[in-house]
Amino acid sequence: MRTFATLVTTAVAAAALTAPALTFAGAAAVAAPVGQAEASAARTMQLSGLKLSKNKPGSHFGQAGVIVTAKSVKKKGKITFVVAGQPIKETKKLKRGKAKFQLPSTLAPGSYKVKAKVKGVGKAATKVVVYNSSLSLSANAVTISQSANCSTSDPVLTGQVLFKGSHPSEGYVDAYLNGDIKGGSQSPSFLTFDTVEGAGLFDFGVCDTLWSEVKELGVGVHNVQLLYTPDASYEDYIYSDFVAITVVA
Numbered sequence: 001m002r003t004f005a006t007l008v009t010t011a012v013a014a015a016a017l018t019a020p021a022l023t024f025a026g027a028a029a030v031a032a033p034v035g036q037a038e039a040s041a042a043r044t045m046q047l048s049g050l051k052l053s054k055n056k057p058g059s060h061f062g063q064a065g066v067i068v069t070a071k072s073v074k075k076k077g078k079i080t081f082v083v084a085g086q087p088i089k090e091t092k093k094l095k096r097g098k099a100k101f102q103l104p105s106t107l108a109p110g111s112y113k114v115k116a117k118v119k120g121v122g123k124a125a126t127k128v129v130v131y132n133s134s135l136s137l138s139a140n141a142v143t144i145s146q147s148a149n150c151s152t153s154d155p156v157l158t159g160q161v162l163f164k165g166s167h168p169s170e171g172y173v174d175a176y177l178n179g180d181i182k183g184g185s186q187s188p189s190f191l192t193f194d195t196v197e198g199a200g201l202f203d204f205g206v207c208d209t210l211w212s213e214v215k216e217l218g219v220g221v222h223n224v225q226l227l228y229t230p231d232a233s234y235e236d237y238i239y240s241d242f243v244a245i246t247v248v249a
Helices: 036-045 209-215
Strands: 051-056 056-058 067-072 075-082 094-095 098-102 112-117 122-131 134-137 142-145 157-161 172-177 189-197 201-206 222-230 238-248
Touching: 051 122, 056 222, 067 112, 067 172, 122 172, 134 222, 134 238, 142 209, 157 238, 189 201, 189 209, 209 222, 209 238
Parallel strands: 056 122, 142 238
Antiparallel strands: 051 067, 067 098, 075 094, 075 112, 094 098, 112 122, 134 157, 157 201, 172 189, 172 222, 222 238
16 A cells, blocks of 8 residues: 655746746735626627737646736737736736736636726736646655665655645656656656546655666756646646756666
């Protein structure tokens, strides 16, 4: 029976993918329910000369935020973005009738109403969801030996997945060298994977393929990132912080 070590909760954002900081002119934005009346008002505002679009419906807490793009009939000028009633502090300008900003990865889970306003044109609004997701690990650094017997020297790395507010009972956790996840399991940096079981649990145990693959990279420190995806399509996923694996002779 597998054992599950005490978890060290990790932020699920890689530095290369973290959204730029977004500051607000007043208090921090707080998620609030978006009701039917508000949704109707948002649709009405979209009929003006200003429209909003998103690169995806939502994002996962700690990962790159949703990019909201405004398209205006007015080609130049200032545009004001408001998130959950709080104007962003950064000044945005239209360029060829377009402007965009990315919500921060630190935005708390919830639903957020995003508005935009251009003087002389009108207003527009949309809704963005930040999912409560995380990939927690029992350790962020481990050491393995090339020469010692794997059954007595290899570590056990355990973890738990929280995906859109619940612990999944299926899916895959892939391991990638240096976090190069492009291409999924076809990536040259793909090392191995584990399947997720009840309560979102997974582990890489003694003599696991993960350790043997990293040992072949040679003595030194190798950074590995884990990625959870609910199915083989890789249409949606979350990722962990890097795990520093030190290989000794």
